[in-house]
Amino acid sequence: MTAHTTISALTNAIPVLETERFVMRGYTDADIEPFAAFYAGERSHFVGGPMSRELACRALMTYAGHWHVRGYGRWMVEDKATGAILGNVGLWYPEGWPEPEIGWTLFDGAEGRGVALETAMASRDYAFNVLQWDTAISLVDPRNTRSAHLSQRMGAVHDGRFAHERYGTMDIWRHPIPAEVEA
Amino acid sequence: MTPGMIHIPTLETERLTLRAPAARDLDPFAAFFASPENTQYLGGSKTKPETWRYLGEVIGHWAMRGFGRWIVCRKGSDTPVGLVGLHEPLDWPETEVGWYIWDGKGEGFATEAGAAARAWAYTTLGLTTLVSIITPGNSASIRVAEKMGATRAPDWDHPRHGALLVYRHPGPGGRI
Numbered sequence: 437m438t439a440h441t442t443i444s445a446l447t448n449a450i451p452v453l454e455t456e457r458f459v460m461r462g463y464t465d466a467d468i469e470p471f472a473a474f475y476a477g478e479r480s481h482f483v484g485g486p487m488s489r490e491l492a493c494r495a496l497m498t499y500a501g502h503w504h505v506r507g508y509g510r511w512m513v514e515d516k517a518t519g520a521i522l523g524n525v526g527l528w529y530p531e532g533w534p535e536p537e538i539g540w541t542l543f544d545g546a547e548g549r550g551v552a553l554e555t556a557m558a559s560r561d562y563a564f565n566v567l568q569w570d571t572a573i574s575l576v577d578p579r580n581t582r583s584a585h586l587s588q589r590m591g592a593v594h595d596g597r598f599a600h601e602r603y604g605t606m607d608i609w610r611h612p613i614p615a616e617v618e619a
Numbered sequence: 620m621t622p623g624m625i626h627i628p629t630l631e632t633e634r635l636t637l638r639a640p641a642a643r644d645l646d647p648f649a650a651f652f653a654s655p656e657n658t659q660y661l662g663g664s665k666t667k668p669e670t671w672r673y674l675g676e677v678i679g680h681w682a683m684r685g686f687g688r689w690i691v692c693r694k695g696s697d698t699p700v701g702l703v704g705l706h707e708p709l710d711w712p713e714t715e716v717g718w719y720i721w722d723g724k725g726e727g728f729a730t731e732a733g734a735a736a737r738a739w740a741y742t743t744l745g746l747t748t749l750v751s752i753i754t755p756g757n758s759a760s761i762r763v764a765e766k767m768g769a770t771r772a773p774d775w776d777h778p779r780h781g782a783l784l785v786y787r788h789p790g791p792g793g794r795i
Binding site: 442472492493 | 621622623624625626627628629630631632636637638639641642645666667668670671672673674675676677678679680682683684708709710711734735738739778779
């Protein structure tokens with residue numbers, strides 16, 4: 437067996453955010469099964485699914501790795517009261533994206549309680565206040581009326597379209613600038 | 620593991636450094652994966668956006684599993700020559716040790732880095748065996764597995780890639 441020596445290490449952590457009802461935290465292997473279950477279902481068709489369990493797991497790993505490539509990313513959302521894993525919400529800027537976006541994916545059963553609104557607002561606050569972004573968008577499949585509606589509730593306005601090499605055309609929703617959000 | 624914590628050790632072998640993959644590795648990584656020839660046995664070529672996501676996946680694997688793959692450089696250099704280490708997405712048969720070398724082929728880098736990754740898996744993670752999963756026809760990779768003392772086990776039928784060769788590595792005491 438070839439000798440090897442451990443000479444140093446990269447150690448890094450994802451910040452934890454708390455909203456009134458939810459904890460937004462970094463990724464762990466316990467998140468793989470719920471994520472794969474969501475991507476096995478029809479509701480994932482607005483966000484690149486459905487896909488196999490292996491590919492869903494790999495996609496989740498990309499969300500985790502995004503933090504270490506960009507310095508920010510998305511969070512897993514947990515219900516403070518029950519500990520249930522509700523979805524994947526936050527900041528997302530893969531190569532080929534027009535600009536950094538605020539995105540949300542809620543797992544089955546987590547809809548209709550304002551989870552996406554509360555955690556997307558916290559993500560936007562983080563982007564504007566901690567990361568000092570001066571603008572933010574959300575990319576939404578044109579058929580995804582629920583997400584379009586949520587963008588509007590956050591004060592975003594339609595600002596053109598973006599055609600992705602694999603995911604097709606998405607609507608660009610432009611969020612209010614930081615000064616308008618604070619006002 | 621603490622959710623969101625990532626910890627990637629840097630290893631050194633006689634000739635190589637195995638370090639954490641990083642954003643600065645995207646261009647050499649993308650150049651390797653853009654080539655249909657290089658990726659003939661690795662699932663086919665990838666666009667730059669696809670490679671970016673793959674690089675994120677490789678880093679995120681460490682966060683989710685507590686182990687993963689390293690960028691391999693010649694000692695004293697930061698230029699990547701390959702990607703080697705441990706891999707276990709969901710529904711993988713078991714933990715795999717794998718290797719891609721794109722610069723310095725034929726110099727034994729895959730064997731040297733693969734052996735370091737295997738030793739790390741045994742001493743740090745306490746694993747007692749590993750497999751390498753190889754596309755039929757990838758004779759260079761089969762040679763590496765054989766040089767590492769791995770032997771052929773029953774094939775694994777991958778849902779997208781079809782039948783893949785499985786090589787089982789000797790355990791920590793050299794046991795098969």
